[in-house]
Amino acid sequence: MFDRSELTDDVEAVRNAHAPEALVLDTAADFETIPPAAAEDLGxxxxxxxxxxxxxxxxxxxAPSALVAYAGSDFTVGMPGDGTVVWTRQTTPPVVLVKKRADGTPTEFLDFLLSEAFVQLGTGAPEHFLPFFESQYRDLDEAVPLGPAAVYQIAAALYDAWLGIQTREAFAAWEGIRPRLFDAWIDAGDRLEGRLSGLPREVARGQTSFAAATEYACSAIKHRLDLPAPFAAxxxxxxxxxxxxxxxxxxxKTFEKLEADADSTESV
Known part of the structure; x- marks a missing residue:
């Protein structure tokens, strides 16, 4: 299931700077959540x-069944929406896992994702939105008048934004030092930028769900891009x-305003 991964010199340098103890393993299969029996092979x-x-x-x-299982006693690594590279501190030392689907990922972007994982580990942040929100996940569920899957998606996006604010300065500092990784960070942001300003319009027209728009906008925060309201807040x-x-x-506040705007439109 797992094999040790080889790192390029610049990615290894990022690891040494932010998470020198972390192991990097390639996985033989793609996954959202690694089955507990397979996850125990990390031992x-x-x-x-x-x-x-x-x-x-x-x-x-x-709550979605995957989240219930994550909170339970089974050894759970990875969750839906985690992306191509996943890290966990449920092991000593911590482990960074590269999913099988990385085989089709451009080398520079994959190396950025690995480097991002090391920077995230170095912040000491929790590895998932549930230990980030803790009991306030129920408060978020009450604040969001959408289904459980949408609440999950918004929670994951908010956690991603919170973490992105803390990591982006490390990415920016690569300019002139680790140019290949810096360029990959810039390029990933450029690919997001074109659609950002139109997100509120897409949501208003029903072309994009609010949860999907939140996910997209929050993913742009780590690239220091300008966000439209209400995401700019x-x-x-x-x-x-x-x-x-x-x-x-x-x-x-966001959903209160959306409801007020909808009532105002209906009254016209």
Whole structure:
């Protein structure tokens, strides 16, 4: 299931700077969540396994089954929406996993994703939105008048934004030092930028769901791109400082305004 991955010199330098203890492993299959039995094979490469569990009280009654399983006692690595590169601290030392689908990923972008994982590990941030929001995930669920899958998607996006604010300065510092990785970061942002300004219009016309628009906008924060309202309010140091409380309040205010705007339109 797992094999040690070879790193280029510049990616190895990022690892040494931010997460020198981290192991990097290629996986033989693609996955959203690695089955517990397969995940335990990580024990062949690490000193110890420490599966995380979270209180069921953090979850609303209709939470997606994948999130319920993640909070439970089974050793769970990876979740839907995690992307091509996944990291976990449920092992000692921590592990960065490269999914099988990385085989089709351009080398420069994959190396950026690996480097991003090391920078994220170095922040000490929780590895998933559930231990980020903790019990306030229920508050987010109450603030978002959408189904459980949409709440999940918005929570993951908000966590991504919160983490992106903290990591983007490290990416920017690569200019002139690690030019290949810096250019990959810039290029990834350029690919997002063209659609950002039109997101509110897409949502208003029903062309894009609010949850998908939130995911797209939040993914742009780590690239230091200008966001349209209401997503621009997330790009602030106050979000880093207040974390889940800020994210929940943003959701409350955003949906209150969306509801008020809809009522105003209907009354015309």
């Amino acid at each position: 062949l490469f690490v000193d110890s396994l420490d599966p995380a569990t979270y209180p069921s009280e953090w979850l609303p009654h209709d 997330l790009d602030t140091q106050a979000f880093v400082e207040y974390g889940p409380e800020y994210g929940v309040r943003w959701a409350q």
